[in-house]
Amino acid sequence: MSLKSRFITLEEAATLCAQLAERAKELRVDCVVSIESGGWFVGDQIAQRLELPHFPITVRRFPDEQTCNKRKVPSLFSRFCTALHHDLLRAARVPQVLHSISKPELVQGKRVLLVDDAIHSGKTITAARNHLFQLGSVAVPVVALANVRGFREPYLCMLEGHRCYPWSVISPEYEQFQAIYQRGHE
Numbered sequence: 001m002s003l004k005s006r007f008i009t010l011e012e013a014a015t016l017c018a019q020l021a022e023r024a025k026e027l028r029v030d031c032v033v034s035i036e037s038g039g040w041f042v043g044d045q046i047a048q049r050l051e052l053p054h055f056p057i058t059v060r061r062f063p064d065e066q067t068c069n070k071r072k073v074p075s076l077f078s079r080f081c082t083a084l085h086h087d088l089l090r091a092a093r094v095p096q097v098l099h100s101i102s103k104p105e106l107v108q109g110k111r112v113l114l115v116d117d118a119i120h121s122g123k124t125i126t127a128a129r130n131h132l133f134q135l136g137s138v139a140v141p142v143v144a145l146a147n148v149r150g151f152r153e154p155y156l157c158m159l160e161g162h163r164c165y166p167w168s169v170i171s172p173e174y175e176q177f178q179a180i181y182q183r184g185h186e
Contacts, residue, residue, distance in 0.1 A: 010166045010173050010180075016145055016158050017045035023156055025050065027141045030110040033101070035059050035128055038117035038167055041177070042145055044184055046115055055106060057131070058099035059124050095127040101135065108136030117165055118146040122153060 008016070024046060032050070034043025036058045047054035101107055112132050119125055119142075129140045146159040166173040167181070 006162065007164045007171060008166065010176060013041065013145070013166055014045060017042050018049060020143055020145065020156065020158055021046040021049035024113060024141075024143050027113060027156075028111060029113040029139075029141065031055065031107065032113045032115055033057055033107065033128070033132060034115040035124060036099070037181070038165060039115050039144075040181065040184070041165075041167060042117050042143075043115035046113070046143070050113075052113075053106070055101045057097055057101060057128060059095045059097050059128050059131075061095050061123075095124045097127060097131040100131065104135045107132060110137055111139040111141075112137045114140050114142045116142075116144045117167070118148050118163070119144045119153075119155060119157065120148045125153075125155070 020042070029050075029052065031053045032043050032047040032055070034040050034054065034056050036056045040056050043054055043056065046052075114125065114128055114132065116125060116128075125142055125144075129142065132140045141156070142153070143156040145157065145165070146161065146163055147155065147157040148162050150160070164171055166177040168174065171177070
């Protein structure tokens with residue numbers, strides 16, 4: 001599989017998840033927790049392959065992140081300024097877990113595999129990991145498809161650098177992914 005393109009297809013993503021699941025077997029975990037929304041597909045694929053329960057959680061840099069990203073701004077310059085402003089806000093804010101596991105006993109005393117699609121600064125992963133430890137998890141190894149900025153924790157990643165996944169709104173397969181995502185959340 002050639003990954004020279006920055007766009008990764010659903011098929012390539014599934015293949016990478018299968019390889020990541022194979023490597024994650026040695027971690028001997030009890031369940032999989034993924035960070036919505038990019039990590040959901042990766043976590044779901046890994047959980048299915050390892051035959052483990054899968055629990056998605058939501059971590060955001062600021063609570064209204066989804067609504068901020070959907071605002072309609074008239075000019076290109078205004079959109080650039082708004083995006084820059086939101087990037088600065090995201091960089092300055094410590095991520096928070098907004099939606100957690102409904103029953104904390106599902107992860108208490110368990111080895112939990114924490115999954116995301118990409119690690120950038122490590123802030124989101126760190127917030128999620130700390131949250132899982134607060135819920136009583138005894139170990140939380142981390143896996144991701146990509147290490148974007150060379151974050152130097154001992155995490156298991158398949159790729160280096162930025163990629164555009166099928167769950168990105170600019171991906172040609174975004175609509176197809178949304179159908180898979182909706183079926184997975186029914």
